[in-house]
Amino acid sequence: MGFHYNAPASMSELLSGIKNADNCYFLAGGTDLVVKIKEGLIAPEFVVDLGKIKELREIADAGLVIIIGATVTHSQLQKSPLIKKYAAVLASAAGQVGSPQIRNVGTVGGNICNASPVADTSPALLVLDGVVEVKGVNGNRNIPLKDFFVRPAVTVLEKGEFVTSIYIKKVQPGEGASFQKIGKRKALAISVTNAAVWLKKDGDKIADIRIALGAVAAKTIRIPAVEDQLKGLVFDQSVASKAGELAKASVKPITDLRSTADYRADVVDVIVEQAMCEAWAQAKGGN
Ligand SMILES: Cc1cc2nc3c(=O)[nH]c(=O)nc-3n(C[C@H](O)[C@H](O)[C@H](O)COP(=O)(O)OP(=O)(O)OC[C@H]3O[C@@H](n4cnc5c(N)ncnc54)[C@H](O)[C@@H]3O)c2cc1C
Structure with a gap:
């Protein structure tokens, strides 16, 4: 079965092209999504590829917090000097995901949005008091990660909403x-x-x-x-x-x-x- 594939080059292009539909899926690394499509577990009508949007791939120092773009890969987390210095627990978790091939393409946003109870970055992000930044057709909102997961494969994201970044608190001296x-x-x-x-x-x-x-x-x-x-x-x-x-x-x-x-x-x-x-x-x- 086929689907409409779209790879917007910018955030504004992405926001104007979002389909407010149940069967519209965002594609990051594809290591969960493509497997589900191949196994017939889901049948998307629209697939929106987030891979070309540069700002979603960045890790930024914002004082007491670090902002991690949704399509930052596990390998990026594992190697980032900022993450290693202030959130080594997350570098460790990301470094234990799958294999080097999976870590090179699999993303932190995909890991949480897939909502598997066995996801490896989720416990690390939870203890760093992660907050999920979400954009969508109806505007923006921030969701504490502890309120984000519902059950396997289900989050609180609504139709047409996607994760742009995850904020975590830096681990400070004495922590x-x-x-x-x-x-x-x-x-x-x-x-x-x-x-x-x-x-x-x-x-x-x-x-x-x-x-x-x-x-x-x-x-x-x-x-x-x-x-x-x-x-x-x-x-x-x-x-x-x-x-x-x-x-x-x-x-x-x-x-x-x-x-x-x-x-x-x-x-x-x-x-x-x-x-x-x-x-x-x-x-x-x-x-
Ligand atoms: C061989 C193999 C081994 C693996 N080993 C591990 C492991 O050890 N530990 C582990 O935790 N996981 C593992 N995984 C699962 C997977 O690699 C991770 O969950 C990975 O982080 C998913 O990221 P992705 O970018 O590939 O997500 P994708 O497959 O692109 O997306 C996953 C889901 O999230 C949605 N999504 C993605 N990004 C966004 C976004 N920004 N906003 C809204 N929705 C979004 C997609 O629509 C899809 O439903 C493994 C997978 C494979 C195939």
């Missing part, structure tokens, strides 16, 4: 963040479970913390009730271990072709503990 992923093999592995932790220290205490988990629910989630129980505690190995246990107790993963529910829950325990320790070491200036 640390870590991404952990367990797949079934070392390379080209979709996450069985993944997790990210960001925390801020105040002396020996955890002053603030954000924890995000992937592949344990219908969408990537934050676990605020667990975060609240950890705030104010003096950090040590037993607190990291407690964080893992609390995270495990807070989720109800499913069994599917990649893993069992029990294994996923056990992995959450381990990787949250690891992420806590790595984030704390970073906050202390250990790495």
Whole structure:
């Protein structure tokens, strides 16, 4: 089945050409979209290619935040000095997506808009307090990433809306963040479970913390009730271990072709503990 293909060269051309239709899809790297079309899971009538719009491919320093264009690739994130310096957790997550070929074309916007609960950049973006900037036929809006995902393959984006960029907070001195992923093999592995932790220290205490988990629910989630129980505690190995246990107790993963529910829950325990320790070491200036 064919579709109308359009590759606007500028943002204004894109905005004037958007089709306000259910079966209009935006194309970034195509690593999810093309697979879905080939497998007959979707049948677009219009495909709008975002690849020619330069401003969507840029990473910009905006003081306390970094603005990441929607079509920035995983390889760009992995290599960007700005991301490595202020959001190493995101460089790490992007560096664990698929293979070099996938990372060279797959984009951060595609990763979140595909809304897979196993997406690797989502937990890192969530703990960096990501905000999604959206444009569309009816104007612009900013959506906190924690409110962006609905269920697999579904976001809060409406017909004719697309993501232009994602804002993340820089990790400051005295703060640390870590991404952990367990797949079934070392390379080209979709996450069985993944997790990210960001925390801020105040002396020996955890002053603030954000924890995000992937592949344990219908969408990537934050676990605020667990975060609240950890705030104010003096950090040590037993607190990291407690964080893992609390995270495990807070989720109800499913069994599917990649893993069992029990294994996923056990992995959450381990990787949250690891992420806590790595984030704390970073906050202390250990790495
Ligand atoms: C072999 C293989 C291995 C993979 N391994 C991993 C992995 O380890 N970890 C992981 O997280 N993912 C993995 N993926 C999935 C995929 O590569 C990523 O999700 C990637 O980031 C998708 O980006 P893309 O630019 O290719 O998106 P596309 O395929 O172009 O788009 C994906 C979806 O998002 C929509 N979209 C894209 N950009 C926008 C926008 N700006 N605004 C609105 N809608 C938009 C599209 O319409 C489509 O519905 C893998 C895929 C393959 C084929």
